[in-house]
Amino acid sequence: MRQVFTILWDSYRLLAAKKLFWIALFLTVLIALMYASVGFTPEGISMLFGAYEIKNDIIVEGSMFADYFYMMIFTDYLVPWWLGLFALVLALISVCPVFPDFLKTGSIDIAISKPMSRVTLFLVKYLGSLFFVGIQVLVFCVIVFIAHKVRLDVWNFEIFWAVLLLTFVFSLIYSVAVLVAVLTKSTLFSLLVALLAWAVTLSMQWTESLMYKATYVLPAAGISIDVETGGTNISNQKLDANADMERFYDIVKKVCIPLPKTRDATYLLKKKVSVRGKDMTMMSAFLEDQPSAGELREAKAMEAYDNRHSIAYIVGSSLGFEVFILGIACWVFVRKDF
Amino acid sequence: MSDVVIAIADTSKKYRGGVEALRGVSLQVPSGGIFGLLGPNGAGKSTLVKILTSIVRPTHCVGTMLGAPIGHKPTLARIGYLPEHARFPEYLKGGEVIRYVAGLAGISHADAGKKADQLLEMVGMQDWGKHKMGTYSKGMKQRIGLAQALVNDPEIVFLDEPTDGVDPQGRLEMRHLLQRMRDEGRTVFINSHLLGELEMICDSVAIMDKGEIVEQGSIAQLTEKSRRYELTTRGPISEGLLGRLEEQGVKIRRGAGQDLMSVYGSDPKPIQPILDALRGESVTIVELRELRQSLEELFMESVGNGGVGGSQKGATPPELPRREALK
Numbered sequence: 001m002r003q004v005f006t007i008l009w010d011s012y013r014l015l016a017a018k019k020l021f022w023i024a025l026f027l028t029v030l031i032a033l034m035y036a037s038v039g040f041t042p043e044g045i046s047m048l049f050g051a052y053e054i055k056n057d058i059i060v061e062g063s064m065f066a067d068y069f070y071m072m073i074f075t076d077y078l079v080p081w082w083l084g085l086f087a088l089v090l091a092l093i094s095v096c097p098v099f100p101d102f103l104k105t106g107s108i109d110i111a112i113s114k115p116m117s118r119v120t121l122f123l124v125k126y127l128g129s130l131f132f133v134g135i136q137v138l139v140f141c142v143i144v145f146i147a148h149k150v151r152l153d154v155w156n157f158e159i160f161w162a163v164l165l166l167t168f169v170f171s172l173i174y175s176v177a178v179l180v181a182v183l184t185k186s187t188l189f190s191l192l193v194a195l196l197a198w199a200v201t202l203s204m205q206w207t208e209s210l211m212y213k214a215t216y217v218l219p220a221a222g223i224s225i226d227v228e229t230g231g232t233n234i235s236n237q238k239l240d241a242n243a244d245m246e247r248f249y250d251i252v253k254k255v256c257i258p259l260p261k262t263r264d265a266t267y268l269l270k271k272k273v274s275v276r277g278k279d280m281t282m283m284s285a286f287l288e289d290q291p292s293a294g295e296l297r298e299a300k301a302m303e304a305y306d307n308r309h310s311i312a313y314i315v316g317s318s319l320g321f322e323v324f325i326l327g328i329a330c331w332v333f334v335r336k337d338f
Numbered sequence: 339m340s341d342v343v344i345a346i347a348d349t350s351k352k353y354r355g356g357v358e359a360l361r362g363v364s365l366q367v368p369s370g371g372i373f374g375l376l377g378p379n380g381a382g383k384s385t386l387v388k389i390l391t392s393i394v395r396p397t398h399c400v401g402t403m404l405g406a407p408i409g410h411k412p413t414l415a416r417i418g419y420l421p422e423h424a425r426f427p428e429y430l431k432g433g434e435v436i437r438y439v440a441g442l443a444g445i446s447h448a449d450a451g452k453k454a455d456q457l458l459e460m461v462g463m464q465d466w467g468k469h470k471m472g473t474y475s476k477g478m479k480q481r482i483g484l485a486q487a488l489v490n491d492p493e494i495v496f497l498d499e500p501t502d503g504v505d506p507q508g509r510l511e512m513r514h515l516l517q518r519m520r521d522e523g524r525t526v527f528i529n530s531h532l533l534g535e536l537e538m539i540c541d542s543v544a545i546m547d548k549g550e551i552v553e554q555g556s557i558a559q560l561t562e563k564s565r566r567y568e569l570t571t572r573g574p575i576s577e578g579l580l581g582r583l584e585e586q587g588v589k590i591r592r593g594a595g596q597d598l599m600s601v602y603g604s605d606p607k608p609i610q611p612i613l614d615a616l617r618g619e620s621v622t623i624v625e626l627r628e629l630r631q632s633l634e635e636l637f638m639e640s641v642g643n644g645g646v647g648g649s650q651k652g653a654t655p656p657e658l659p660r661r662e663a664l665k
Contacts, residue, residue, distance in 0.1 A: 006441025010427070017429030109421035110486070113391040114442040115414040337353065337394040 011128025032143035099181035161272040172260035179329040220301035281306035346401030359385040361549040374536040377546035418487035422498035433467035439486040457485035477508035537633035547641040564631035
């Protein structure tokens with residue numbers, strides 16, 4: 001246990017010694033404070049701690065829509081875009097040299113010549129590298145958590161699911177970087193391959209997402225697209241999905257199965273956090289009183305879209321990918337002569 | 339064989355790509371002394387140390403270290419290691435490096451702190467322990483490297499080229515530290531090219547070439563065959579005496595105005611009748627010296643002087659080796 005703690009503590013010191021870590025943390029805090037500066041008044045939305053006010057009839061202090069709006073900024077914008085993309089890229093750039101540096105002759109020798117299994121050494125070093133994202137997201141979530149108490153008078157502990165989910169997402173990409181690092185000892189190559197793998201998997205997830213929307217969400221909302229003219233037809237009825245589109249979607253979905261679900265795992269947060277007892281995927285619950293049939297149908301279609309993959313599928317298939325990639329990396333690390 | 343801390347036989351290592359680093363190495367390292375492993379670049383010294391410290395997996399190895407099979411992880415808690423070209427995290431301070439390595443060795447936080455302070459003082463770095471490694475000179479880094487190798491109070495300390503890049507003052511201090519380790523009862527296993535330094539401190543050595551051990555034993559044992567008495571006389575000795583001496587096995591080289599006679603062996607008795615014979619003919623004896631090969635001569639004899647791959651095992655000693663008086 002002492003050895004595990006030593007490696008983890010060293011990982012923290014390594015991160016703390018990196019300027020990029022502090023720059024990313026500063027930006028994270030800044031963005032979180034910007035978020036916290038948003039509040040609600042009886043007339044609408046206040047920004048920058050009341051410096052500006054946007055009048056709105058629906059999103060007002062104490063309304064369910066204000067609660068939903070505030071959480072939506074967090075789950076649909078800040079988490080996927082800042083924490084789930086930009087901060088993750090910064091983290092990857094920062095953390096990619098960890099394994100190549102560790103594996104250099106003269107550095108790895110000392111660690112390996114200690115009475116500790118190589119598997120433990122490898123896994124703990126890997127986990128330690130995840131601190132970068134874990135710490136950044138934790139700090140962000142603490143500010144958001146306090147903001148929710150101040151703005152909405154709610155201690156919403158579900159916000160902290162973001163720490164787990166984003167660290168998990170980062171670990172999926174980082175596992176690729178580690179495998180390449182173990183094979184090549186090259187920081188640049190591991191970074192490039194990890195970014196490429198991330199881009200490929202994101203593209204596939206976007207394709208799957210768009211395909212699902214085109215195949216199921218639009219017909220469910222009564223919208224059909226004429227592929228020849230490009231025109232859109234809106235119907236008052238729920239339409240059937242196109243069989244050809246369904247077959248094509250099935251192929252795309254199958255291709256996605258073995259890939260890590262970085263995007264989907266990030267959006268899992270919407271299932272884990274709730275506003276007034278309802279999670280963020282339950283769009284129909286956040287409609288105005290007496291919504292129209294069309295609005296309700298559209299909301300239900302979006303609910304189905306948000307819940308099209310089970311948590312077990314997203315986490316399980318991603319975890320399978322990670323275990324497979326890390327397993328190879330660990331096997332190479334254990335058998336390698338340094 | 340309780341006096342042997344490392345005993346390996348038939349150790350071989352073939353790297354991917356077919357490079358054969360070790361070819362059936364057998365080695366015994368006695369306990370409680372300084373053991374030097376010598377050899378030209380590429381001889382397989384570092385590979386051998388890395389096999390002993392579990393950094394490299396042998397293709398084949400039979401043997402024990404501290405009574406346990408080679409590769410036995412818990413036994414690594416009883417050894418210390420300073421690799422060649424050791425790299426320590428630049429973001430850590432000297433004291434933190436020692437504590438970090440202590441942590442990897444499983445030493446408690448409190449003990450690691452105390453040990454780090456002691457070791458910093460021992461290697462003369464107590465004033466630098468709170469400075470980052472990035473600010474250290476090569477010699478200072480080596481001192482920290484030596485300190486970290488001792489943090490777990492090891493029974494065997496492996497040092498791979500410990501004085502590489504260290505200035506003469508640092509080397510002298512390093513020698514004192516090594517002698518101190520020996521005095522503390524540790525076995526010190528050094529890989530080095532610096533034969534002069536090893537000769538000053540090593541109790542026993544092994545010489546490697548092309549993945550094989552070509553010589554092994556104490557320096558005294560290895561140089562025994564080269565021990566001799568050399569006698570220099572002024573003026574040429576008579577042909578009659580010359581013939582008699584040569585019949586007795588005395589090697590004589592005639593020079594301008596002086597003769598040089600060599601009598602191989604460490605026993606001074608055979609030299610006495612020669613002295614008597616010379617004195618009997620009133621030959622002036624200029625010098626009488628007891629000599630043996632230096633470690634460098636032994637090394638060159640063992641591996642040849644053709645660099646890597648220039649092995650000439652069993653070659654005869656050079657005609658006129660650099661002589662060194664026995665201390």
